Amino acid sequence: xxxxxxxxxxxxxxxxxxxxxxxxxxxxxxxxxxxxxxxxxxxxxxxxxxxxxxxxxxxxxxxxxxxxxxxxxxxxxxxxxxxxxxxxxxxxxxxxxxxxxxxxxxxxxxxxxxxxxxxxxxxxxxxxxxxxxxxxxxxxxxxxxxxxxxxxxxxxxxxxxxxxxxxxxxxxxxxxxxxxxxxxxxxxxxxxxxxxxxxxxxxxxxxxxxxxxxxxxxxxxxxxxxxxxxxxxxxxxxxxxxxxxxxxxxxxxxxxxxxxxxxxxxxxxxxx
Numbered sequence: 128x129x130x131x132x133x134x135x136x137x138x139x140x141x142x143x144x145x146x147x148x149x150x151x152x153x154x155x156x157x158x159x160x161x162x163x164x165x166x167x168x169x170x171x172x173x174x175x176x177x178x179x180x181x182x183x184x185x186x187x188x189x190x191x192x193x194x195x196x197x198x199x200x201x202x203x204x205x206x207x208x209x210x211x212x213x214x215x216x217x218x219x220x221x222x223x224x225x226x227x228x229x230x231x232x233x234x235x236x237x238x239x240x241x242x243x244x245x246x247x248x249x250x251x252x253x254x255x256x257x258x259x260x261x262x263x264x265x266x267x268x269x270x271x272x273x274x275x276x277x278x279x280x281x282x283x284x285x286x287x288x289x290x291x292x293x294x295x296x297x298x299x300x301x302x303x304x305x306x307x308x309x310x311x312x313x314x315x316x317x318x319x320x321x322x323x324x325x326x327x328x329x330x331x332x333x334x335x336x337x338x339x340x341x342x343x344x345x346x347x348x349x350x351x352x353x354x355x356x357x358x359x360x361x362x363x364x365x366x367x368x369x370x371x372x373x374x375x376x377x378x379x380x381x382x383x384x385x386x387x388x389x390x391x392x393x394x395x396x397x398x399x
Contacts, residue, residue, distance in 0.1 A: 131182040138189040139237035139247040140288025142309035142326035152195025169206040170327035174334030183209035224279035236288040239267025244312040245291040257358040262349035277348035278389035303344040305337035
């Protein structure tokens with residue numbers, strides 16, 4: 128029996144979602160996106176309960192913009208039996224790792240910026256970032272989160288999203304990752320997708336498989352010193368980061384180096 132599993136969630140990789148209007152707070156189709164998102168989250172929570180996980184921590188990691196950021200779950204529809212984290216800045220909530228976490232699930236993940244077959248692909252900021260690297264390895268948001276988990280030796284057990292995202296995570300972490308491909312790209316804003324129910328059924332089955340099999344991939348933990356490098360789109364996007372301790376400019380990139388990824392990220396990314 129697993130004591131604790133954390134689920135880090137995003138919206139762009141959810142089945143049926145193909146355009147920004149479905150994931151941007153206040154847009155006409157945002158409420159539709161929220162319902163689809165919440166349904167897939169519930170499927171993962173049900174699976175954790177069926178696998179006997181004692182503590183389930185679910186983090187809303189979708190920056191929907193403004194007052195909607197990191198609170199896109201529909202609270203009244205959430206599956207009971209888990210803890211839900213709202214309104215916490217992306218990739219800053221590490222309490223499960225500090226207190227003890229057996230595995231992490233990535234739900235609704237999307238591919239890194241520039242992925243040819245990535246639905247709504249981007250890395251952190253569609254307007255501010257081109258590419259990001261952890262110690263020379265090109266990463267998207269899943270890679271950043273995996274490195275964060277690896278700072279506490281926590282493995283990633285599962286990923287759901289489009290085909291490109293699942294491929295990206297398996298190439299980074301290894302074939303032990305259990306995947307649930309819920310849609311395929313026609314182009315960045317068009318998809319071939321499972322129905323909502325079929326996607327939820329697949330996620331539930333695959334999470335149960337991952338947590339009962341327990342042959343998790345090794346944590347993503349680069350050897351120290353760890354370097355985090357981000358290629359920024361425009362010089363004006365750099366100024367706020369350069370006020371952070373240890374962050375320096377190298378041409379079009381921002382760079383910070385430290386003994387672990389968490390310490391690097393803690394210097395680079397704002398705490399809110």
